[in-house]
Amino acid sequence: MPSTDEFTGWLGYDAQSVNGNLKKGTFNPKIFTDDDIDIEISHCGMCASDLHTLRSGWGATPYPVVVGHEIIGKVIKKGANVTQFELGDRVGVGAQCYSCLEADCHECTSDNEAYCPEAVFTYAMTYANGDMSYGGYAKTGRYPASFAFKIPEALTSEVAAPMMCGGITVYSPLKRNGAGPGKTVGIVGIGGLGHFGILFAKALGAEKVYGISRNTSKEADVKALGAEGIIATSEPGWASKWNRKFDLIVSTANNSDMPLHDYLAVLKTGGRFVQVGLPESPIPSLQFRPLINRNLHIVGSLLGSRSEIAEMLELSATQGVKSWIKTYPMEDVNEVLLLMEANKARYRFVLAN
Template identity: 70%
Template sequence: MSADQFTGWVGLDAKSVEGNLVKTTFTPKTWTEDDIDIKISHCGVCASDLHTLRSGWGPSDYPVVVGHEIIGTVTRKGANVKHLELGDRVGVGAQSYSCLKDDCYECSHDNEPYCSERVFTYDSKFADGSTSYGGYALEGRYPASFAFKIPETLSSEVAAPMLCGGITVYSPLKRYGAKPGATVGIVGIGGLGHFGILYARALGADKVYAISRSKAKENDVKALGGDGILASKEENWTQGWTRKFDLIVSTANNADLPILDYLSLLKPGGKFVQVGLPEEPIPHFPFGPLIQNNVSLIGSLLGSRSEITEMLNLSAEKSVKSWVEPRPLDDVNQVILDMEAGKARYRYVLYN
């Protein structure tokens, strides 16, 4: 591969989400001795990719190469890289850099996603001004500190979506109480939500329920290990479920969330964690339910490096399997359209 020209499927403007990615070359980040180059074999397709391609979360810095559920093999490594070797199979998720300084509160307290110097794996800038590019590509260049060895027993297509979709729900589940004795709810059964059920069960929660608009996915929920499903579009759907849940993790990214209903499901001291990010503001709601019911409303972004390693090892140990549909990278434009149409069950994974 060229030292400074990689090949990928590039979004040139907001219309790229309509199946208009262009296969062309791009210039990766400036090489440092802390970096690795990898030959990309797999990349999961995340809703974040679509939000970014259409500038849904604000103007994107085109041209962009999206994709942050990346698996590949190391083809080049910097002199400072000690934990990886050429040929290692590694994964890179949605974050590719933080300062990792001892005097950084976030980095020294297992909270790298909240470091003020963080760099996301695409549509972001490094300190030298070079751009980060993602995994819809043949090659990638990333700081080695955010590349993770993949356990041998995890296939690449199964492991890829764990690097964003998986860790996005694993981190709040682990931090906020998905454990033996707990009743956990997962809002939204999709790329993130199906991981929520898998990991809540793997972490030992006593009861795991899905919360969706309807019960259309009930069979999938039970096949994933869930105990049942609550349908929020049914009349009086919360009846019999108030104050039953210790923790609810919401993966939904629509703005019309019935948050007051969700909060009513929590026991006193319970936690509602939002990980899905709608493009539109969620309508305001009164503070009364938070105060009177002693419940917490929390946001969570990705997970720490140690949590990613822990999640991958737990997945290997307990045979956690992402529900994936492999698709050729050459078909990426059709895959984007299918993802936008909601056809994924539950994660498309592009492969070279």
């Protein structure tokens, strides 16, 4: 049973809530345990996952739901077992809020907590006791302290918020798949995730980074983010021109009609294609010949580990990585949802209490 505590947030009650129909109201968070913290939320980034969930795009959503998993705020209550935080500490919570962390769990002991069979995401999932998880479009949040992170002083809260999901979603596959000195990296999709892809590929020391998009309309932004340039997939023969040029491609695209075989064609022998965007419809069929003939690797990636989140935040603080954001009052959430749906973010919206 959930607690009798009442938190205030912006709730979606059906699939039409994505159309700017969230309702301000109260909800009952999980039962408070000795391992939990309560956070007074100051900022919450807006993620495409919020839209997919609100409209039940990835499957039936357990309404009512409070979305938002790029949460920054201060600790206002902590359980008896919480020693890593003090009241008043500024912390962040991302898209995952729980895994078992047991010694016999292969995922949790191999820096792969996101893939733990008992993982709970920050909204629209249930804990083992049946309590629902609620996200950050709210005044207050309650989460296990093991998945909260201190925010370095050098990062403002509005800059740090989108890193808690958008940032780590691309940082982890870049780091795990060798983005670094001497490597040429392509980032497919120049949006909320894609702009982080360019920023972090450069921060990790990749020699060359290119944005890959349907057209060149965002070329100035791509270069301002630090990339060498932009590659337009609408131009005839683009894949032939860039044949075998990339060590690594990270795709943030959510469109199911992606030119997958063209992406594979521009990879070097042994190159890696990592998909982090999650289309609501299946992608086109895959031919195995390109994989076999050039020893290519297609990889999927979901979020990142707790150690990678801490590492990403520290790297951002020391190297001055800044999210490209526009901040709105939390009370304007429905108007901002419509801007998100219209693809107006450049490149991340943040809600502020």
